[in-house]
């Protein structure tokens with residue numbers, strides 16, 4: 277591990293990986309990344325890896341749209357020897373309540389106004405998109421063909437190997453234990469493998485972003501929450517798009533490999549770092565999904581696991597620096613949608629680090645917005 | 659028929675060859691979990707019960723580390739694949 281750096285990135289998930297790569301791409305010379313375990317050990321390796329533009333806030337819509345622009349070019353740009361499995365088969369969002377259907381009409385209007393081509397569908401049209409769907413009790417749906425998913429392990433590793441080619445020093449099993457600040461400026465990063473002198477540190481520590489923030493005296497309004505997920509055996513083609521419902525709280529997609537990945541957002545889930553898996557989840561997930569997609573009855577579950585969402589009060593990430601502290605940036609609190617935003621967030625972090633204008637204006641995503649009361653909660657999350 | 663060692667299927671569930679495992683190691687993987695994340699070996703219906711030992715010994719051989727040090731990967735429930743239809747019914751039966 278190097279003893280000095282122009283920038284140290286904390287975290288080897290997709291956000292840290294994309295940030296490290298983009299720093300080098302923009303011309304920063306000496307970039308060090310520290311990951312306490314190996315790549316994708318945090319939320320990234322546990323996620324559903326869906327990518328969608330269909331959001332309910334303008335901020336999330338613009339970020340996600342810019343991220344998909346980049347996903348479309350990513351395989352070429354990163355020149356990686358494996359398939360990133362980026363597939364755009366759309367997201368079908370189901371509405372089962374009046375409230376939800378009203379929200380969807382507003383969402384589509386907003387999405388269309390920023391150039392996202394989502395559309396409202398009748399239950400009949402939804403069944404043309406997903407013939408296996410049980411539309412009983414459904415009021416309608418929205419569909420956007422440009423949404424999709426990718427392989428989170430390969431996307432992260434593609435960024436890391438591209439960063440290494442450009443000269444990054446990537447350190448696994450290296451835990452950051454402290455950050456030295458003096459006179460309002462970051463001086464060095466302390467790890468269990470040694471000290472790195474650096475004028476800049478970027479907190480991309482996912483669920484552990486809060487303790488990393490505390491190392492520089494920043495109190496982040498974040499909490500973590502378990503989300504459970506399962507995967508089935510690979511089967512023949514069943515559905516193209518991701519199927520998602522906010523009122524039922526589920527998502528389900530078929531990967532290119534043929535397996536189905538599905539999860540539930542449980543509003544009763546306590547806050548904390550528990551990532552155990554429960555029997556109740558298996559039963560509930562299967563009960564709901566065999567109702568929505570009856571063909572799943574005969575499909576076997578191979579594995580279940582869980583991971584952490586890192587939530588902010590408004591379900592938008594926190595991006596940028598903090599006043600009065602030189603050389604500290606953070607990209608944290610992705611609230612269950614950090615995988616899909618990583619390509620554009622990494623670029624924005626690098627632009628901030630280099631003192632350039634950012635490709636999207638994200639000044640309203642600073643940590644100070646909560647104290648100022650200047651935030652609106654994203655309505656469309658599972 | 660296997661033409662060289664590299665064509666030997668190590669993970670039967672996910673159809674991963676020894677050559678693919680070796681390539682992942684050459685690309686820098688040093689633990690079973692990393693190999694699993696790169697190749698899918700060990701993610702199949704048997705949860706790696708068949709292939710994990712083979713991967714561990716190849717990893718130990720190539721990295722010169724003892725097998726015990728190449729990191730035991732996680733085995734996740736359910737231990738045997740069960741259909742979603744039967745899983746969905748379990749709660750109902752329990753309530754009777």
Ligand SMILES: Cc1cc2nc3c(=O)[nH]c(=O)nc-3n(C[C@H](O)[C@H](O)[C@H](O)COP(=O)(O)OP(=O)(O)OC[C@H]3O[C@@H](n4cnc5c(N)ncnc54)[C@H](O)[C@@H]3O)c2cc1C
Nearest residue numbers: 287289291312318319320323324326452482583614615616
């Ligand atoms: C079940 C589930 C489903 C999801 N589905 C989706 C989805 O469909 N689409 C989507 O976009 N998002 C999804 N997400 C959210 C997504 O996983 C996260 O937003 C994203 O992975 C965040 O990436 P990250 O790099 O910030 O965090 P992480 O991947 O958690 O990476 C942070 C890394 O920092 C390391 N670290 C922490 N502290 C230190 C330290 N002190 N020193 C060194 N290293 C440290 C950790 O080991 C970790 O590897 C899902 C999440 C879950 C749990």
Ligand code: FES
Nearest residue numbers: 669670671702706
């Ligand atoms: S043989 Fe590898 S997972 Fe079954």
